[in-house]
Amino acid sequence: MESIASSLLSLAYRLFQPGFCPGDWAWxxxxxxxxxxxxxxxxxACVALMRKFTGNRYxxxxxxxxxxxxxxxxLLIPWLLVSGISGVFRSVFQGGSGGLAPVEVNALQEEYCSWVGPQDQxxxxxxxxxxxxxxxxxxxxAYGYYLGGLVGLPVLILLAVMLLGRIALRRGPKWPGRLLWVPFVVFVLVSAGVEANxxxxxxxxxxxxxxLGVIPVALVGPPSWSTIENADRRPDRTPERQEQPQQPVHVHPREPQAPPPPPAKQYAPTSVAPTPEDAQGELAAVPGPVPVPGGSPSGGSSRxxxxxxxxxxxxxxxxxxVDTQLGRAVALKIAHAPDRDTHERMQREARALAVLSHPNCVRVYDLVEEPDGLALVMEYLQGQPLAEVVDNGGALDDVAxxxxxxxxxxxxAAAHSKSVLHRDVKPSNVIVDPEGVAHLIDFGIARNKGDSKLTATGMMVGTPDxxxxxxxxxxxxxxxxxxWxxxxxxxxxxxxxxxxxxxxxPMAALMAAARGEPATQLPRRSVHAQLLxxxxxxxxxxxxxxxxxxxxxEGWLSRAGTSPDGPVTKLVPRQQ
Structure with a gap:
C-alpha cells in the first residue's frame, strides 16, 4: 500500500505544488x-446508480x-491511502525514500517557512x-489550530457525507444512509495514528x-417511481382494508347475448392491496349486456x-x-334528460360503483326508473363536501x-384495481361525514377499460381547476x-x-391546464409539499x-404517532 500511496503523492505533487509556505509538498x-x-x-454515486435498478429494496x-x-x-480504501501517505512522509524523515523519486525526496527536505522547518520533519x-x-x-x-483541523474539518466532512447519502437515497427511507456515514466516522477514528500535520x-x-461531489451524485438522479413501486410490491407490507358488504345493483337484462371478448389491458392496476382477477374484475373489464333499469314505470308511483x-x-x-320498502335513507340521483347518452352514463356509473367495495367509496344500491327520469339509488352520506369544509373552517393541517x-x-386504488377511472376527483366530490371520515362520490364520468367512448357530445372531462x-x-x-x-x-x-x-x-383554467402551467399555490410549509x-x-x-x-x-402519519383511519376534520370552526 505504501507504493500506491507514494504514487498517489507523486501524482498530487505534479498536479498541485505551489511554492509558498508551508511548502510545495504540504500543498x-x-x-x-x-x-x-x-x-x-x-x-x-454508485449507491444512487444501484437504486436505479433496486429502488427501495433493502x-x-x-x-x-x-x-x-x-x-x-x-472506510477501507481511504484509510489505507491516508495511512500510506503518512507512512511515506515518516519513512523520508527517517532517512528512507518512501517510494518517492530522489528528486522528490530532495524537494521534500526543503524549508519554506522558519516556523515550519524542513517539510519532511x-x-x-x-x-x-x-x-x-x-x-x-x-x-x-497551536492547540486551537489542531482542534479545528483535526476535529472541526472531519465534522464538516461528515455533514457533507451525510448530505451525499441523503441525495443518493432520494425517494426512499433515510436509514440506509447510516451504512455510508458510519464507515466515515470509523475511518476518522482509525486514522488517529496519522501524523497530525x-x-x-x-x-x-x-x-x-x-x-462538490454533491453535483455528480445529484446528476445521477433518483430511481423512477415505477422502479420503487415494483421493488416495494410485497404482500406482507400491503395495508389491509376491511371491506364492507355491498348490495348488488338490481337490473333486468335484455335478451341474452354472448358477452364480447375482454379487450387488451390499457393500464397496469395500482391497487393498494393486490387483487386477483376475480369475477368482479372481469365485470369491470367486460361490461356485458347493457342493463335495463327496473322499478316503477314512467308515470307510476315511486317507492x-x-x-x-x-x-x-x-x-x-x-x-x-327514504326507501319506503326498506325504511332507510338513500341518495337519489335523477337524470334530467332521459336520452341514450344519459342512460349510458347512468349505467356506467352504476357498473363502476357496483364492482367497488371500499369503506371510503359511496355505495350504489339500485338503478330504477322514476316517474321523472332514470335514477341511481345510492348510499346517503351525511356531511359536507370538502370544498365547504375548507371554505367555512379554513385549511386542514398536515395530519388531517x-x-x-x-x-x-x-x-x-381500489377503483383502479377494478379497471375503473374516476376522472373527476375534486373537493366537491369528497364528502366529509360528521365523524370526519372522507368518502369519494360522483363516479358519473367514470369509465372502465371496456367502454369505447364517454359521450357523443362530451369534449372536456373533469373540472378545469x-x-x-x-x-x-x-x-x-x-x-x-x-x-394528479x-x-x-x-x-x-x-x-x-x-x-x-x-x-x-373555465376556459382560461382549461387552457392553463393544457399548457401544463406549473403549480403556484402549493402549501410550501407543509410536510407534504415535496410529495405534492x-x-x-x-x-x-x-x-x-x-x-x-x-x-x-401512511409512513409519515405513523411517525407522527397517528394513523390514516382517523378523522380528517372535526367539522367545527377553527376559533372553537
Missing part, C-alpha cells in the same frame, strides 16, 4: 486528500451491496493525531471535493319518498330520499390532510390522471386554493403511483 498533501475523497463521492443482496460499498469505498516527524489532541504541548494557539492538510483537500334536494347541476338532481390523502388514495395537464390537452385519462387530481384536491385542502390558482373563466410537487408533475410518468403515495403518507 501536494492537500491535493492528495482531494484525490482520496473521490472514493466516498464515487461510492455514493434486503438480501441489495443491502449487502450497499454495506459493502460503504465499508470498502468510505513537518509532515513526518511530529506527533500523531491522538497524541496531539490528548497530550497537548501547552501552546493554546499530514492529517490537517489531507482534511483540507478532502472537504471541498466531498462538497322513494323525497325529503330534500341535496344538489342540482347540468346533468341532474340529487335528492335525499395526510389522512385525507391516504384514504382517498386507497379508494382510488383540477384537471390533469395531459387530460386537458386531449390525451386519454389514466390512473396517473386520477392521482387527488394531489390537487389535497393541495386545495392545505392551502384553500387550486394548485394552479384561480382563473377568470412530485404528484403534480406535468409528466404522468414522473408522478408517484397511488401505492407509493399511500405508503409515504
Amino acid at each position: 501536494a498533501t492537500s491535493m492528495a486528500g482531494a484525490l482520496v475523497a473521490l472514493f466516498p463521492v464515487g461510492t455514493t 434486503h438480501g443482496g441489495a443491502l449487502a451491496g450497499l454495506a459493502g460499498l460503504g465499508v470498502i469505498g468510505i 513537518y509532515l513526518g516527524g511530529g506527533q500523531n493525531v491522538y497524541e496531539t489532541l490528548f497530550y497537548p504541548s501547552g501552546d493554546v494557539l 499530514t492529517a490537517v492538510h489531507l482534511w483540507l483537500g478532502f472537504l471541498p471535493t466531498v462538497v 322513494f319518498r323525497r325529503v330534500r334536494r341535496l344538489g342540482h347541476g347540468g346533468f341532474g338532481t340529487v335528492w335525499e330520499a 390532510a395526510g389522512r385525507l390523502w391516504a384514504t382517498m388514495a386507497s379508494a382510488l 383540477y384537471v390533469a395537464p395531459e387530460t386537458a390537452a386531449g390525451a386519454p385519462a389514466s390512473p396517473a390522471s386520477d392521482a 387530481q387527488l394531489a390537487a384536491t389535497v393541495s386545495y385542502a392545505l392551502s384553500g386554493y387550486p394548485p394552479r390558482g384561480t382563473r377568470e373563466t 410537487a412530485a404528484s403534480l408533475d406535468p409528466q404522468p410518468r414522473n408522478r408517484p403511483t397511488l401505492n407509493t403515495v399511500f405508503r409515504e403518507v
